[in-house]
Amino acid sequence: MPDHVEPPHATAAAAETVKEHSAPQDLVFHAGWFCPFVQRAWIALEEKGVPYQYNEVNPYKKEPHFLKVNPKGLVPALEHHGKALYESLVLLEYLEDAYPSAPALRPREAHEAGIVRLALQHISNVVVPTFYRYVQAQEPEKQAEGKQAFVKALQDTYEQWFVKGDAQWARGDDFGWVEAALVPWVARFPLLEKHRAFNIDGVGPEFKAWAQRALDRPSVKATTSEATAYEQIYRRYFEDTAESEVAKATRKGEWLK
Ligand SMILES: N[C@@H](CCC(=O)N[C@@H](CS)C(=O)NCC(=O)O)C(=O)O
Incomplete structure (x- = not known):
């Protein structure tokens, strides 16, 4: 460790x-x-x-x-x-x-809040584990499989959980939980591009435009470090030598509970 x-x-x-x-x-x-x-x-x-x-x-x-x-x-x-x-x-x-009087990230309407919770389950149970499997894949064919699965997980997120049309954000006009839950991994895409030949264009133009808007959001910028700093941390993931709980679970073919 x-x-x-x-x-x-x-x-x-x-x-x-x-x-x-x-x-x-x-x-x-x-x-x-x-x-x-x-x-x-x-x-x-x-x-x-x-x-x-x-x-x-x-x-x-x-x-x-x-x-x-x-x-x-x-x-x-x-x-x-x-x-x-x-x-x-x-x-x-x-x-x-x-903080009920602070700006809300969870929809106030009960059904919409439920839909967003389902979207977060998809992100946590599908997108995030698929990200780590892709990052930790070593053999070229495993990396190709990892890429395909990750692109599909993102496409499914967009198809199933984004409202689409002219909406700025995943669920409409308000920056919310879908952004907060997913964007941290989007902010680490440059590492995937460099080490795993990832290209966001493969996900689709609407997702790409959303991702760029989200990365430009002040709250996202204010919580993001330099790409080179992330690189030092993720080196161990790309070599599959990381000893974090997430990395160990991924290596065993499981997902962190
Ligand atoms: N399911 C947890 C995951 C948190 C997590 O894995 N955090 C990592 C850092 S990114 C950690 O603390 N790792 C320490 C370890 O694995 O021993 C959550 O959603 O908060």
Whole structure:
């Protein structure tokens, strides 16, 4: 298990965001700058504009005090008024419920909120595991299979869960949970392009236009580090030597619970 993360802190616009959120607050966001699951909740915090304190954690070290916050030892996690929670999608729910007057990322209408939860299940159960299988594939034929499966997972996401037409965002006029849950992996596409011959054009022009809009969103920019910094972390995934829980589960043909 690696006990170091290189570089050990956020860079580019994300470094500024970390600095702006260094003062103590009732809400402590335990995060790792490099982690796409973290970026989900981090985007939501930035969209809502609520006060929070950013606390950089190296989850590979499994420090005893962090295991008290999240017994799984994974980032993201948060403490709010001293009470802890973890799991990126649970944190998205929590931020909606804890800050009802802040800008909402979850639709207010009950059925639409249900549809969006289904979209998030698809992203978490299909798109994200397919991403790691593609990244960790070593033999050329496995990489080709990985690419095909990943492109299909993204196309299915668009076909099944995007409203289409003139909508700016996945579910219509509002930037929301589908963006927060999926864009962190889109922000890591340059690594796939460089190491796995991925090309977003293969997914389709509408998805590509959505992805570019989402990457330009201030909350996404403010939580994104330099591509070269991600590269150092993901090198171990591309060589399939990463020892994270996600990487180990993917290697075994399973998915992280
Ligand atoms: N299902 C979790 C996944 C979180 C996760 O895997 N985080 C990684 C960093 S990207 C982590 O903390 N890894 C530490 C480890 O694997 O030991 C969520 O959605 O929050």
